[in-house]
Amino acid sequence: MFEALFAALATIVSGPSIFFLILGVLIGLVVGVIPGFGGTVGLSLLLPFVFGMEPVSGIAMMMGLLSVVATSDTFPAVLIGVPGSVSAQATVMDGFPLAKKGQAARALSAAFFSSLFGGLFGAVLLTMVIQIAKPIILAFGTGEMLMLAIFGISVVGTLTGSSIFKGLVAACLGMIIGCIGISPASSEYRLDFSTILEVQNPIVMYLGGGIHLMVVAISIFAFPEIVELLRSNKAVSEKAELEKSGWFKGLRDFLSNKFLVLRCSFIGSVIGLIPGIGGSCIDWISYSHAKTTVKNNENFGKGDIRGVIGPESSSNSKEGGALIPTLLFGIPGSGGTAILMGGLILLGVDPGITMVDTQLDLIYTIIWSLAVANIFGAIICVAMAKPISQLTTINFTILAPFLISLILFAIFNSTRSWGDLIFATFIGVIAVYMKRFDYSRVALMIGFVLSDSIETYLYQTMQFYTFSELFIRPIFLVLILVSAFSIYSGIKIINKKDKIANTKSDVLNAKSRPQWVFLILLLVISVYTIFVTDHLQYLGKIFPISVGLFMFLFCIIIGIQMFISKSGTKVFHDAENLLFGNTEIRSQWLTIFWFISPLFLSVFIGFYISIGLFVFIFLSKIARASLRFSLISSIGVWITLAAISHFMIMDFPPGILQGYIELPWPIN
């Protein structure tokens, strides 16, 4: 075994493979940095080039890319509060507040070291268990997956804001958004407005396809942050001078939290190992784990470095775990590994049960590529952490048009449809108010991510097992205990928050009307869900109706709390108050309007022209930049978009103009 292991290392580092590996790493770093592109998109970009390559080089290139996406996606998460890919969702929670404190370089380098360790941990685990993992994976049946999903939901308690009911309403809303599209058990279309609109209406067609994860993730986190930064017209970092020695500080943070890193890496690989639960909730689970197991966790969410270290260790270790079922059974454990499998087939390597016996050398090649790529990726990222974090000292109004273009592009790229942009705007506006009134956005995200798993596995578990069968399955029982413990620690944290919230009232608003309007909107959504799913088959409607009823109930409870409380109690939390007394503040709706104005423009002249124009107008009129700078910037954006359009083979949404006149690429 060891001979084969080191022979594989020799093949990787000698000859042309190492160049392909580095090429893969570089592409992976870029793909990770651009929000909306993850490993899945990046790898599919490589597929046409992989076809016809020599297998070891092809594997090295694909693994190079896949291994570093979860490393570099931390850049946008920390610097601008936008997750670079799905595996950086939780990093935003504490990474972005750290950037605001002027500690972006520290947060980034701590993240990269954790990420490196996580990646190597995954590789070691993969080496050790690949030959014995079969019974472990098969021990996780649908019952266990259901409990894992429920465990995922139970961490909502530990992550939610000061009001548990607001958190629960948000989780329900997330699950309702997750219900949009085809129901898993009855294959019916749900919540797609087909009850009021004609079925071939574009809105119905769009919603029928379901909502893409990145659309929700970007709009729910990035939209409110950017609106807020724009309103205050400042740089991300509240300090003009960034803290010195961020690099070493990050390394020290990493070293002093080594056991947290180890635990979270373990969580990441183990959950990654189980196909079916999906990598998207791993971050939240390890974030919650970090928060509940460390001492003095009051600063979580406000810039605690451990809130970065935890999820970053697990987000990279999951790839090693996810490779195990991919290579053993040909059943990928994540979106990235699914495409990797397609690529391996193109190379003539077909993963499956026989691979461990017949092609162990190739498995070791994959493992080494994973490890070596992680090292390269981390070195490059650490070296870039400091210079790039200077971005946080630039006035945000100058950065905003580029970011807005980037985000709109990333959202559009999810399914390349107009619907993505419109839906994201809708969710984004809701998210602005959720942030303001302290409805947990994390809860919405977790509800959304797990909605489908809970519904599917609940239904399947009921079909596959009887109660007595379930309760003799040891892993199932252990997971029940873990979930119970998670709920218990959630309650403990909320009680603690209660005390703090009652002692300080700086964010409590005297004006309660906006709160009532928002609550009524949520109430309407729950009632709508119940009514429009009522005509479906039993299996299609039971889940959305139950969620709708719970959401209705929680809304009523909040309403009662608001009704009996005097203004100034925590149920009236309104972050708007923090901004009072700040005279330079811009109006909320004005900034939202800026955000969506390129979309309005696109309706007429198409997305491509409108984005460049928007950058130009915004920079010269609102940011008051020089004409030359504005012009160069907008042309730069146009060239970048054209390059992406060329390499990604994508068209931008056309407007009315394009319907009348034939225009040359890339405007058409």
Place this chain on the structure above:
Amino acid sequence: MLKKILAVFAASLFSVTAALAVDYSGKTVTMWIPFKAGGGSDTWARAIGPAFSANLPGNPTVVVKNVTDGKAIGASNKYFAEHGKDKDGMVVFGTSGSVQMPFIFKDERVRYQYKNMVPIFASGTGGVVYVRKDMGVTDIIKDFDKLKGQKLVYGSQGKTSLDAVPILAFDMLGLPVNVVYGMKGRKAGRAAILRGETTIDYQTTASYLKHVKPLVEKGEMVAVMTWGAPSGGEVSRDPNFPDLPAFPEVYEAVTGNKFKGTEAKSWTALFYAGFATQKYVMLPKSAKKDVVKAWQNAAAAIVNDPAAMKVLNKKLGKYDQVTGSKALKSALKKATSIDSKSEKFLQSWKDTK
């Protein structure tokens, strides 16, 4: 004067024919795939793309464009809306069973019409049904009553997906199979039978050979039948698995009826759409004759291209790649048109539990 006119006439004639001759040199031809990157249809398209590039006049660059806006149905509708009247064959359409099935089941969202399409190239596959060893079955026909008495559970993606083929087959055989929905693809179905949660499953040929055959050899699973393969208008034994009976054969042996009538016709239509000729490269009917010809010639050349065929065979199993106008037209017709009786039957069958 006359000479001059003739010369002009000849010149113009020449230029017209020159314009007519299809030449893609320096151009980029797009394959419109209504599925996401990395999936089965995408890999298939990326495997044949370079082969088309090598065999089309002028050797254009062939790129695959994954359109996922509105899932398979929406993306297919979009192709017809945007390119349904194209003449130049610059954007071709790649379909698969998941595009054909909603068409057969008359999904209200479908706006595409197969009769407006010209097939260029088609790839087929087959499927193998297998059960867990503990069912105690070795021969489905001899042990049929034994199988019937077992707890049969099948994990499915949904009744109007490709799974219509197995579910209708189980119904026709009278097997009391408990169908559990919500599986994400055939891979999830395979995972469930490995865990022992389901007891009967099928996989497409390539996946069977790779992932299930080793288990059959180890004695964990037992292969019982195939869906068969088309030969001479009938569905007979799959040449990849000559020892396994095809479904129509099993049906006749077990029920004592001939494989005829509405149910059999409906099943055959589903089988053609989902397996026998599952993936098509198509041009809109509006395409110029020369364009169609150029593509058809290229398709015929691909079949002789061993590198491309190796990947295709690996992806889909060794089945005939259908080329040639006549064979394709009859295959497409079988895959996408059913008589009104079968249609009515399928509509009511779809709604029963």
